[in-house]
Amino acid sequence: SGGMRKRVALARAIALEPDFILYDEPTTGLDPRTSNVVGDLILKLQKGLDITSIVVTHDIPLTMRISDKIALIDQGRVAASGTCEEVKQSVTFKKFVNGELGNEDEA
Numbered sequence: 001s002g003g004m005r006k007r008v009a010l011a012r013a014i015a016l017e018p019d020f021i022l023y024d025e026p027t028t029g030l031d032p033r034t035s036n037v038v039g040d041l042i043l044k045l046q047k048g049l050d051i052t053s054i055v056v057t058h059d060i061p062l063t064m065r066i067s068d069k070i071a072l073i074d075q076g077r078v079a080a081s082g083t084c085e086e087v088k089q090s091v092t093f094k095k096f097v098n099g100e101l102g103n104e105d106e107a
Contacts, residue, residue, distance in 0.1 A: 001034075003034035003037060003038065005103065006038050006065055010038075010041055010042075014051070019052060021051055021052075021076070022041075022054045022055070023053060023054070024056045025054065025056060025057055026038050026042065026056065026057065026062075027059045027062055029037070035059070050073050053066065055067070064084050064088075066085055067106065068083070069081070069083060069084075070082065070083070070084060070087045072087055072090070072092055072093060074092065079092040080093055
């Protein structure tokens with residue numbers, strides 16, 4: 001299953017005892033329950049093993065649950081950054097949530 005593959009990938013990553021792990025869309029293609037499990041695993045790794053997580057995702061609930069700081073990227077540039085609360089208050093974040101950010105050429 002997709003969830004099992006994600007867990008195996010996490011196990012493989014921590015076997016090397018890294019200082020940080022890069023996650024690229026860790027919950028894409030997963031059902032909500034399995035997405036929560038993956039989010040829980042990321043949190044456990046961050047806190048239990050003191051691993052820094054760099055997460056590339058469009059999953060806003062996951063981002064808000066596991067992040068201390070966020071950098072919102074729009075067209076290759078940091079459009080907003082800060083704590084979850086700081087970014088949530090930004091105009092850029094509100095545009096992202098409303099689907100107003102992105103490359104107009106993609107429409």
